[in-house]
Amino acid sequence: MAEGHDRRAHALVRLAGTERFRGIDELLTWLDTLTAALRADNQLERLAFLGIRATNDVETALEATLSGYAAVAFDAMRDVLEIDYQLRDFAIDPQRVETWLTADEKTLRKEFQPVHVRRRLQDAGAVNFGENAMSLDYKGHSQMLHLRPDGTSTLDALPGRGRSQDTVFERDMGLWEILDHGRSLRGAFQALTAAVSPASAAEQEARRPLPAFTEALNYVHAAQQHFMALSRAQEALNQEQPRHALIVLVDALIQARLLDKALLEHGRQADLRSELTRISAMTDGRARTLAPIAIKLVDALTQESTG
Numbered sequence: 001m002a003e004g005h006d007r008r009a010h011a012l013v014r015l016a017g018t019e020r021f022r023g024i025d026e027l028l029t030w031l032d033t034l035t036a037a038l039r040a041d042n043q044l045e046r047l048a049f050l051g052i053r054a055t056n057d058v059e060t061a062l063e064a065t066l067s068g069y070a071a072v073a074f075d076a077m078r079d080v081l082e083i084d085y086q087l088r089d090f091a092i093d094p095q096r097v098e099t100w101l102t103a104d105e106k107t108l109r110k111e112f113q114p115v116h117v118r119r120r121l122q123d124a125g126a127v128n129f130g131e132n133a134m135s136l137d138y139k140g141h142s143q144m145l146h147l148r149p150d151g152t153s154t155l156d157a158l159p160g161r162g163r164s165q166d167t168v169f170e171r172d173m174g175l176w177e178i179l180d181h182g183r184s185l186r187g188a189f190q191a192l193t194a195a196v197s198p199a200s201a202a203e204q205e206a207r208r209p210l211p212a213f214t215e216a217l218n219y220v221h222a223a224q225q226h227f228m229a230l231s232r233a234q235e236a237l238n239q240e241q242p243r244h245a246l247i248v249l250v251d252a253l254i255q256a257r258l259l260d261k262a263l264l265e266h267g268r269q270a271d272l273r274s275e276l277t278r279i280s281a282m283t284d285g286r287a288r289t290l291a292p293i294a295i296k297l298v299d300a301l302t303q304e305s306t307g
Helices: 001-015 020-038 045-067 070-092 095-101 105-111 114-124 133-145 168-196 201-206 211-238 242-255 262-267 267-282 283-307
Strands: none
Touching: 020 045, 020 168, 020 201, 020 211, 045 070, 045 095, 045 168, 070 095, 070 114, 095 105, 095 283, 168 201, 168 211, 211 242, 211 283, 242 267, 242 283, 262 267, 267 283
């Protein structure tokens, strides 16, 4: 694990001054120490390889992000998401650990395919797969994984295959994916260690505070919320509700203090379009990403009302 940390340190050296990279480095160091604690625990040692696998996923996502391949980072974090769900499934019923570790292919397909794990989590109330951030995140990963026609989405904000475009979301998406899934993974390991080996050194390590990681999460929260606004706007368009899609995007810009709330309250589309045009030229990445899309929706609604 020391060699892995050295490789990470080399990759992070030119970026170590930012909140995001300090947080990711602390997360990876924690995964190293947690894996060691799992290995030293008689109840958990056979699951220690999941800590290693998660570490490898995070390293893959980090390398891909630094290289400009956001889609690769997205794929790696989908694997972390599945690890997360499986750990929470074990926490609900620790007897499933032995069943899973000794399962043949038939049992794995019948009992432990992701769809079965998610259903058990939903039934137990451990995860809410409704229309919330977690559900939208899972939908996003599923969209990235499965083939679909090109150009079918007006607000297709998910990164394409190959080298990513230099947008505020595709540039930073891999970083907030690492941090957000790292946060959820920490919760899953905490639930697992508490259920399988309570009050152990492994549980104490799982719960150890990570201040730099927490700071990094706060740092990326705003950009992530704006990406979620794009996802919610797309959901509205899928339901043929362009006006609601526009409201979602404009509200996100208001929350970022880039637009005046009065514009939405008064409802004058000409004034709104003028302000959107103005902020679309800003250096703020959120304005440059959300405002042009909102302008297209304003124009479409204006044409619809005058047509």
